[in-house]
Amino acid sequence: AQTVTQSQPEMSVQEAETVTLSCTYDTSESDYYLFWYKQPPSRQMILVIRQEAYKQQNATENRFSVNFQKAAKSFSLKISDSQLGDAAMYFCAYRSSNSGAGSYQLTFGKGTKLSVIP
Amino acid sequence: NAGVTQTPKFQVLKTGQSMTLQCAQDMNHEYMSWYRQDPGMGLRLIHYSVGAGITDQGEVPNGYNVSRSTTEDFPLRLLSAAPSQTSVYFCASSYYAGSSYEQYFGPGTRLTVT
Numbered sequence: 001a002q003t004v005t006q007s008q009p010e011m012s013v014q015e016a017e018t019v020t021l022s023c024t025y026d027t028s029e030s031d032y033y034l035f036w037y038k039q040p041p042s043r044q045m046i047l048v049i050r051q052e053a054y055k056q057q058n059a060t061e062n063r064f065s066v067n068f069q070k071a072a073k074s075f076s077l078k079i080s081d082s083q084l085g086d087a088a089m090y091f092c093a094y095r096s097s098n099s100g101a102g103s104y105q106l107t108f109g110k111g112t113k114l115s116v117i118p
Numbered sequence: 119n120a121g122v123t124q125t126p127k128f129q130v131l132k133t134g135q136s137m138t139l140q141c142a143q144d145m146n147h148e149y150m151s152w153y154r155q156d157p158g159m160g161l162r163l164i165h166y167s168v169g170a171g172i173t174d175q176g177e178v179p180n181g182y183n184v185s186r187s188t189t190e191d192f193p194l195r196l197l198s199a200a201p202s203q204t205s206v207y208f209c210a211s212s213y214y215a216g217s218s219y220e221q222y223f224g225p226g227t228r229l230t231v232t
Contacts, residue, residue: 004160045161045208045223091160105151105176106210106221108160 002027002094006109013082014117020067021077021112023092031097034068034075035106039089048090051075053097079114087116119144124209124224131199131231139194139227141209149212150192151221154178154205161208167192199231 003026013019025034036048051059051068058066063083067076079086092109125140143150148169153161153176163176167186181203183195192211196203209224 009158043206043226043228045210047220050220093160105163105166106153106161108162110158110160 002107004092004094004107004109006092006112008112010113012115012117015082015084017082018078018080019082019114021090021114023075023109025073025075025094027094029096029098033095033097035093036077037091037093039091049077082116084116084118087114089113121145122209122211122222122224124227126227127225129227129229131229133199133201133231135199137196139207141192141194141224142190143211144190145211145222146189147211147213150186151210152184152194153208153210155208156205164194201231203229204231205229
């Protein structure tokens with residue numbers, strides 16, 4: 001079974017600065033998908049960024065980018081020019097690409113609570 | 119499009135009571151799922167469905183029942199509520215499983231069992 005680990009329960013960043021959230025995962029599969037979700041106090045789960053494991057290029061979405069290290073099984077999220085609206089819980093998630101029961105499940109880490117200091 | 123909708127938003131139950139959490143989506147997604155979120159933990163899969171009439175268990179299925187009679191609706195039933203089922207419940211849907219297609223989440227239902 002796959003596992004996802006987020007080792008930073010809480011982090012803080014000054015407004016306009018850059019912060020990196022860590023995520024590691026364990027899998028025996030060679031092809032899979034990785035995601036970062038944001039959960040603000042409203043509880044809504046919002047997809048921030050996704051990465052296909054077969055792509056070597058790191059995904060970027062505006063101020064959000066990832067550092068995907070497949071061999072190290074690491075998938076960190078970098079937030080540049082942090083804004084007050086970035087304050088939220090951030091979850092790293094894994095999804096198998098194989099057909100079968102595992103492909104229907106997103107496996108989540110426990111989350112990192114990000115605070116943005118004005 | 120309303121996306122994924124869930125009702126109710128909040129619910130308090132007594133131990134032993136039963137209830138149904140409603141989930142509906144208007145995006146014609148084949149795949150729907152239910153997750154629960156407990157404090158200090160990520161979301162865990164309860165049940166999922168890959169189409170009308172097809173359901174299967176996820177990681178934490180005990181105490182819950184599902185059915186999928188239409189593409190749009192995927193209700194979650196608590197047969198006899200227990201305090202351990204106090205949690206926030208999320209319904210999600212997507213076009214395909216086993217892909218990078220985004221899963222769209224509903225706003226969640228906060229359930230308290232006393």
